[in-house]
Amino acid sequence: MKAIDLNGQVAVVTGSGRGLGLAFAHALARAGARVVVNDIDADTAQAAAQAIVAEGGEAVCEVAAVGSTDAAERLVARAVDTWGRLDVMCANAGILRDKVLWNMSDEDFDAVIHTHLRGTFTCARAAVRQMRAQGQGGRLVLVASPAGQRGNFGQGNYAAAKAGIAAMARTWAMECAKSAITVNAMVPVAWTQMVASIPALAPVAEALARGEPLPADVRQRLGMGTPEDVAPLLVFLASRQAVDVTGQCIGIGGDKLALWSHPQEAAVAYREGGWTAEAIAAHWRGAVGLHPQSIGMPPF
Numbered sequence: 001m002k003a004i005d006l007n008g009q010v011a012v013v014t015g016s017g018r019g020l021g022l023a024f025a026h027a028l029a030r031a032g033a034r035v036v037v038n039d040i041d042a043d044t045a046q047a048a049a050q051a052i053v054a055e056g057g058e059a060v061c062e063v064a065a066v067g068s069t070d071a072a073e074r075l076v077a078r079a080v081d082t083w084g085r086l087d088v089m090c091a092n093a094g095i096l097r098d099k100v101l102w103n104m105s106d107e108d109f110d111a112v113i114h115t116h117l118r119g120t121f122t123c124a125r126a127a128v129r130q131m132r133a134q135g136q137g138g139r140l141v142l143v144a145s146p147a148g149q150r151g152n153f154g155q156g157n158y159a160a161a162k163a164g165i166a167a168m169a170r171t172w173a174m175e176c177a178k179s180a181i182t183v184n185a186m187v188p189v190a191w192t193q194m195v196a197s198i199p200a201l202a203p204v205a206e207a208l209a210r211g212e213p214l215p216a217d218v219r220q221r222l223g224m225g226t227p228e229d230v231a232p233l234l235v236f237l238a239s240r241q242a243v244d245v246t247g248q249c250i251g252i253g254g255d256k257l258a259l260w261s262h263p264q265e266a267a268v269a270y271r272e273g274g275w276t277a278e279a280i281a282a283h284w285r286g287a288v289g290l291h292p293q294s295i296g297m298p299p300f
Contacts, residue, residue, distance in 0.1 A: 015093030029057030089127035137180030173247030189253030223256030
């Protein structure tokens with residue numbers, strides 16, 4: 001199988017100083033792309049860029065807290081000023097402020113929405129403006145989450161942001177089609193420090209600490225692996241092989257690759273003249289409400 005070649009392409013990966021973003025940046029560079037690494041911490045960003053260069057890749061860093069228009073425009077300008085163009089924007093940066101609804105503060109909610117949702121918007125907008133000016137198409141890859149597809153206890157802010165990102169991918173895919181810019185959302189599942197803190201997965205965390213690999217059950221049933229297991233999807237979506245893939249939510253993790261369905265009506269009923277509250281109540285359990293949709297993440 002011929003290796004995917006991204007030589008000549010320039011990419012920005014937000015939140016790429018560590019974790020998933022770092023794996024994304026390394027994977028793009030190994031495929032030949034030149035990468036702008038981004039983090040809020042200067043030392044972390046610089047170390048990530050230097051690691052890519054040490055492997056023989058090309059990378060520079062831009063220190064910025066993703067969310068504002070200024071940060072987004074600085075990231076795009078860094079790519080253009082360094083290499084003359086931008087081909088791929090991977091909107092990955094994010095934070096967590098997990099709390100149940102009644103304990104979540106305005107600040108908890110706003111911080112997550114600002115970084116994830118507004119940050120994806122501002123970075124995508126700046127990137128598309130540059131790509132349209134170049135007139136050669138491009139790739140937007142937005143990072144969503146199973147929490148945004150299904151909901152997750154204690155993550156109302158995060159789930160809302162990630163659901164919004166999936167919706168933006170579908171919308172922007174239509175808007176950008178004439179400019180040959182594809183827009184897709186990745187739905188990754190990877191073993192991170194956050195996942196390691198889940199009590200039900202404590203035995204797995206202990207095994208990993210001993211240097212043991214993730215069990216096959218975790219890699220397949222849960223579809224959970226390492227950040228490096230997730231990164232190939234970004235390389236594919238950035239490539240010529242994915243020129244006709246747009247508007248999709250694509251899951252990856254461990255040994256699992258999946259295409260998520262778009263929301264659609266699960267059951268429909270009609271009543272001439274419209275519905276009264278009483279008619280809905282009488283009809284619900286025997287028809288439209290017969291098969292309620294499940295919520296939440298699958299059990300570990």
